[in-house]
Amino acid sequence: xxxxRLEIMxxxxxxxxxSFAFILFxxxxxxxxxxxxxxQGMLAAQIRAQxxxxxxxxxxxxxxxLSQPDRDVWLLKCSNAWFRITRVPDMAAKVxxxx
Numbered sequence: 001x002x003x004x005r006l007e008i009m010x011x012x013x014x015x016x017x018x019s020f021a022f023i024l025f026x027x028x029x030x031x032x033x034x035x036x037x038x039x040q041g042m043l044a045a046q047i048r049a050q051x052x053x054x055x056x057x058x059x060x061x062x063x064x065x066l067s068q069p070d071r072d073v074w075l076l077k078c079s080n081a082w083f084r085i086t087r088v089p090d091m092a093a094k095v096x097x098x099x
Contacts, residue, residue, distance in 0.1 A: 083095055
């Protein structure tokens with residue numbers, strides 16, 4: 001039995017609706033799957049670029065006592081070491097491995 005024109009139009013409209021919904025919401029689904037970058041990830045990348053080894057960043061905490069308005073001091077915990085990182089705008093970070 002051949003499908004009637006009405007059935008064919010109904011199937012085509014369903015496919016068109018699905019395609020339209022995917023175009024509208026597909027980018028939002030993909031964007032939600034990208035993990036947000038964390039401060040420990042950014043600090044680890046910065047010290048790696050300066051020649052230090054941070055195998056896996058596990059956490060970072062800002063040291064409010066040592067920080068100043070234009071100088072942030074962070075403690076970075078990596079799976080292999082601890083670091084004190086002093087960041088000043090437009091300069092390389094001062095990185096101190098901690099025992």
